[in-house]
Amino acid sequence: MAPTGPFRLVTVNTAPERAKRLIGRVVEDVKDQYTIIHIANAASIDEVRQTVEEAQPNVLFTASMWTPEEAQRIIAIAKEVVPDLKTFSLPQGLQVEKGPDAVVEYIKEHLPAVLG
Template sequence: MAPTGPFRLVTVNTAPERAKRLIGRVVEDVKEQYTIVHAANAASIDEVRKTVEEAQPNVLFTASMWTPEEAKQIIAIAKEVVSDLKTFSLPQGMQVEKGPDAVVEYIKENLPALLG
């Protein structure tokens, strides 16, 4: 069976290199099931609208450094641009508390529900 996609992903992460590395791992691990293209990263809430307008993603991830309120704000801004955007927020503090491997596993566990 061919992978589902391609999905254009935008991440919202204050550490763009870390976002790229983590998403690179996820993309590699799920390439049999999904084709995911990491289209862009917004490094701040102020960059979200412009990044989403330029990248036109169908998926957006908020990283674990954002509070639930900030994640909601980011998603609201992004959905003003792409109304049917699929969104996923990592639990606040996950990267710090559990490390990058846990983040990669958490994303992979949640992808079927998100992209299915």
Template sequence: MSQPLGPFKLVTVNTAPERAYRLIGRVVEDVKDKYTIIHAGNAESIDKVKETVEAAQPNVLFTASMWTPEQAAEIIAIAKEIVPDLKTFSLPQGLQVDKGPDAVVKYIKENLPGLLE
């Protein structure tokens, strides 16, 4: 069996950090045979993105579904000033509210290969 890709250091931007850690924990567990992902931090607001990214130096950043596309773009721009080759992924606005946590986990897992490989 081949080694999992990674490790990838992930920072999430989510106003509900406990939910972010729980959902990402499910994803990490589900994909651990393919990818090694370390959830290195969470920024609870746009104001916290710079310090969180500077501290964690992630390879990957996810913006949660509570952000508008404009806010997600702003978050990504801030993060890329610090880590220019950062891989970024924005959940569609409202996904968590409309379809629940299982849909979020599924959506992330479906999109990981395109993001990480």
């Protein structure tokens, strides 16, 4: 079966290089199931609207440094631009408490529900 996609992904992460690296690992690990293209990262809540307008993603991930309230705000802003956007928020503190491998595994575990 051919992979599902392509999915155009924007991440919201204050550490763009880390976001790129982690998403790169996820993309590589799931390439048989999904085609995911990491097209942009917004490094702050203030950058979300412009990034989403320019990139026109169909998926947005918020990183684990955001509080649930911040993640909700990011998603609300993004959905004003792309109403049918699929979104996924990592639990706050996951990267700090469990490290990058846990983040990659958590994303892979939840991808089928997100990309459904």
